Amino acid sequence: MSVNRAVVVDPSAPEWLVLRDVEAPSPRYDEAVVRVEAVSLNRGEVHRAQGAQAGHRPGWDLAGVVEQAASDGSGPREGQRVVGMLPLGAWARRVAVPTVALAPLPEGVSFAQAATLPVAGMTALYALSKGGLLLERPVLVTGATGGVGSFALQLGRLSGARLVAHVRKPDQEAEVRANGAEAVLVGEELPADTPLGRHHLVVESVGGGTLGKALTLLAEDGVCVSLGASASPEVTFNTAQFFLTGRASLYGFILFAELRRFEPASIGLARLASLVDRGLIKPAISVEAPWTEVADLTRQLIDRRYAGKAVLHLSD
Secondary structure, three states, rough: OOEEEEEEEEOHHHHHHHEEEEEOOOOOEEEEEEEEEEEEEHHHHHHHHHHOOOOOOOOOOEEEEEEEOOOOOOOOOOOOEEEEOOOOOOOEEEEEEEEEOEOOOOOOOOOHHHOOHHHHHHHHHHHHHOOOOOOOOOEOOOOOOHHHHHHHHHHHHHHEEEEEEEEOOOHHHHHHHHOOOOEEOOOOOOHHHHHHHHEHHHHHHOOOHHHHHOOOOOEEEEEEEEOOOEEOOOOOHHHHHOOOOOOOOOEOOOOHHHHOOOOOOOHHHHHHHHHHHOOOOOOEEEEEHHHHHHHHHHHHHHHOEEEEEEEEEOOO
């Protein structure tokens, strides 16, 4: 087996990230060893890495090939193409992954496409589930050109929702309409009213004033799922407009907590991979590059130079 390498935090390096030789994975009985072929970047893991202790190994999303199946007989077999996720350390050439966090890949799904599915895809999938049956229900998606937002629109369209997308720039309107948006709100701030009135569900990833306004756009029994704060973690809002709506709620969403409570990641990953394979959803990949460029892509993500997902391709 070749020497294992990984992206590791080094405070003296550009964007705190470098490639280093690391130890080979030592799998537990319920873990498979995966040779990783592609990973994707998420804003949360990037921000955590910048300021982490030296030696920290970031990374959540991965796609690759099983080199060693789990010894307990669970999960994918040796040689199978897979998509998976880890709470830490996925940005490595070889990793040990619990089989409950792995799903086989259909042949029609590339490693790059698969690498976008774990955090962004499943966040969108489970955030939408907080609204229950979405058929003909008005659903607002903020940050609609981002990784989560793009998946939320496409999955919401498949669910029969009536979708409103919020974007910052006019040139982003065509993209979100293609993904299923019936109406588009353009600008830094949400308006006081939207074309579909009040919303049964809001998938909110911007934070700050956007979250504050979104809370006042809920319908009775509506829920706002807060899953990020790309603009600001601080928010003020009109509490009277919120509680006088009646039974409206704000839901704090963390994907790993959802997975611990509801179902293993393998189920959602398999569902999303099947949808990609059938052409029903398409990952929004803005940038692809070799993993030697991880520092540069990290800086581009922080500076918002691309809206969709960035994928790194790994090599020995």
